[in-house]
Amino acid sequence: MxxxxxxxxxxxxxxxxxxxxxxxxxxxxxxxxxxxxxxxxxxxxxxxxxxxxxxxxxxxxxxxxxxxxxxxxxxxxxxxxxRDEWFVAALAEMLADGEAFGGGVPGKPERVQVEMVSANPTGPLHVAHGRNGAHGDAVARLFELAGHEVEREYYYNDSGGQMDRFRASVEAVRRGEEPPEDGYRGAYINDLAALKGDPVPLMLTEIEASLDRFRIRFDSFRRQSELELRLPELLPRLDTFEQDGALWARSSAHGDDEDRVLLRSGDRTPTYRAADVAYLVDKLDRGFDRAIYVLGADHHGTRNWYAAVARMLGYDPERVEVLLYQMVNLTKGGEQTRLSRRRGDIVLLDEFMDEIGVDAARWFLVNRGPDQTIELDVELAAERTQKNPVYYVQYAHARIAGILRNAGAAAVSSEPNAPLVAEERELVKRLAELPEVVRDALEKRGPQGIPTYAIRVADDFHRFYHEHRVLESEQEAFRLGLCRATRSVIARCLDLVGVEAPERM
RNA sequence: GCGCCUGUAGCUCAGGGGAUAGAGCGCGCGCCUCCGGAGCGCGAGGUCGCAGGUUCGAUUCCUGCCAGGCGCACCA
Missing domain, CATH: 3.30.1360.70 (Arginyl tRNA synthetase N-terminal domain)
Structure with a gap:
């Protein structure tokens, strides 16, 4: 344990x-x-x-x-x-755990799939996609730390009207024409036109590069067109009815808010909701105990749809989980006006990372609870980037790393030579909170407690550091132990939110 | 109209049935012979949207109201 x-x-x-x-x-x-x-x-x-x-x-x-x-x-x-004995024993346990401190051994280890971002590859990722990824990835990391097996998946639509218009837009530019009226335009369309081949995989490659930079790696990708092939076999297994020439799922009878169209009237082509059915079966048949969807709050109307599909097909709906997060509202210079691409304002994830850095970007996007709309003043975010608490926490880590470097091969121990001082006791208590903080974050699927806790740890460490010397003190070995445990806890917190823990700054 | 989310310090937000409600930024005042001052300390600033209810106790739970955001497609 x-x-x-x-x-x-x-x-x-x-x-x-x-x-x-x-x-x-x-x-x-x-x-x-x-x-x-x-x-x-x-x-x-x-x-x-x-x-x-x-x-x-x-x-x-x-x-x-x-x-x-x-x-x-x-x-x-x-x-x-x-008594001091409790603090000493607690520190000894943490040091013995090392990197594993805060982790868990679940009673029932699960195979968990977190499907996130899943932006259709018709353009570069926006900051809102960044929130999706930052949140989903943090939840994934929490599951991993708790001892579960996690796979990250990206699902995208590679067929249908939207993609047709996207391809047509690129093709038009390649012919030297304007993109169609309802098509896509912009510098990235011209860039794609300059390359050869289907723009969809090209766009996807760029998206992957952005996400890689954002420190999110996917284990797998799923394409809608591929999944749709199973529909003829799957749709008859659903509770359906015909109306107005379309095929509907009677999902409202299975916990959904309303019924959904599966096959359009007229050409009887499958809707996105139909593809959902195939995708859900695909997920659950691959043996995931838990399939987590990470969706923006603008999709909250479909939050009950997935479990309804599971029910109709005879799967345990408990295996399906929908995580919603509220919108990201970017403003500039305090004005409540929405940003516009046209004005050259930042809305793309890549631009956001350029402006404030990957660490601050990840931090800002999980800092607030998922139910909270993020109000972000891009101007202030960029200007105050050095005042972001993320650097305060990283600084504590770098400072400790510095002490441990200077300590060289000096002895490290959890055994003190003298009664503990208040700052030492406070710091140990703070570090000891990690397991609960992590459990709590996982339970509520809300990683925002991690950054908050990390700030408190840094706070307690800075205070301790300010009041007491580590090296060449009579408590040197014990304090080095305390430093080591603190560094480990801070590194863990930063890792959970996808932020680097620097040795130097 | 219906549904989901939100209303806590000047701003951006944590928190959450209990002992004096917290942080960052901003503002005011202090602290570098010392392992990293990207730091530390002190201070000002709040009827936790409003009104009822449950409770020994509500900012926290429930109901209603007010305000804001987002949905209510044979788009994804």
Whole structure:
């Protein structure tokens, strides 16, 4: 089992108290290292005053080795004050775990597929696609850290009206003509026209290059045209009906918000929704325990469609998960006006990365919860790029790397030579939070807690560093151990959001 | 009209049934004989949209209302 000192302590306290409980870090130092509100929760059921229950729990917890003393406070909180031994043991566990600290061994390891970005290759990626990828990739990394097997997939439409217009536009330019009225235009169309062959794979190659730069690698790609071939076999297995000359899925009867057209009236060609059916079967038949769709909130109307398809086909709908994220709203110079490509404003992912760098770009796009619309002032983002907290966190990492470089072959140990100082204890407690922070982020499919936590870690480290010397101090070995663990935690957090952890800056 | 999301400090946002609601930026004041000052400390700044409800306790949960965003295609 990977180290999780806080949970271990909580279990120990729970055992002595005879009740499930959680520990939290009080806001005030006088309230101890950890506190629990079980007594308040139990008061109703046990029909006893909370402070009375708290006193009993406090009494029994005092017997624990890790606990120096306890107190009952406020309406019935139990505050725990821990001995140095607990901090020393916690650090030792973290160091023993090394890179694995924060990870997990799931009771039931899953094969997870995260399908993300999936922009149709009719043009370069926008910042909104960046949010899709940043979010999806972070969730994927969380699953991996938790011990699951993850594959990243990109799905795209390579046939149909949109792609026809795209190809026609490139062809027109190649003939020296203007793209059709409803076609695509722009510098990239001219660039594609200068190359030979089908523009779709050419465009896809460029998209892949952008994503590679954005540090997202895909394990597989799926094309709509290929999947559609299975439709004649699959559609009869669905709950369908004919109306107005079209074939409909009766998805509203299976949990969807409405029915969907599968085959158009007239030419009976399959819709995108029909291709969804083939794709879902394709995913689930490949044996993924969990198929995750990452979709922009403008697709929220179809969030129940996928599970409905799974139900109609007899699959467990629990295997299908739709992650929604809100829009990215770019403004410039504080004005609420939308950006326009025409004005040469930044809306492309590549331009965004040019402007603020890959690290800040990844950070900005997972920094906020997926349910929150991102309001981004491009001017400020570029101007304040050096003030971005991402650099604050990276700086802490580089600073520690510097100390460890200077330390050379000096001994590293989790055993202290003297009583721990407040900053050391605070830092250990902070590092010990990682397993829970990671679990929480995975559970809510919201990686925004990671950057926030990373800032706190950097904060505690900088404070510790400012107050105490590491090298040539009487606590050198212990503090080097603390540095090593801190660096590892920061590196882990940065990795989870796709940001580099520099040795130097 | 219906559905989803959001309303927390000047700005951008975390948080979330409990003890004095947090961060970054911006603003004000301090700190470099010292392992990296891309740093540290202190301060000003909030009726957590409004009104009810549940609860010993609500900024957090529920309902209604107000405001904003996004959907409601035989586009993807």
């Amino acid at each position: 990977p180290a999780d000192p806080v949970t271990s302590l909580a279990s120990a306290v729970a055992a002595s108290a005879g009740a499930e409980l959680e520990l939290e870090r009080p806001g005030e130092a006088e309230h101890g290292d950890y506190a629990t509100n079980v007594a308040l929760r139990l008061a109703g059921a046990r029909r006893k005053p909370p402070r009375e229950i708290a006193a009993e729990i406090a009494e029994s917890a005092t017997a624990l080795d890790a606990v120096e003393r306890t107190e009952v406070a406020g309406p019935g909180f139990v505050n725990l004050f821990l």
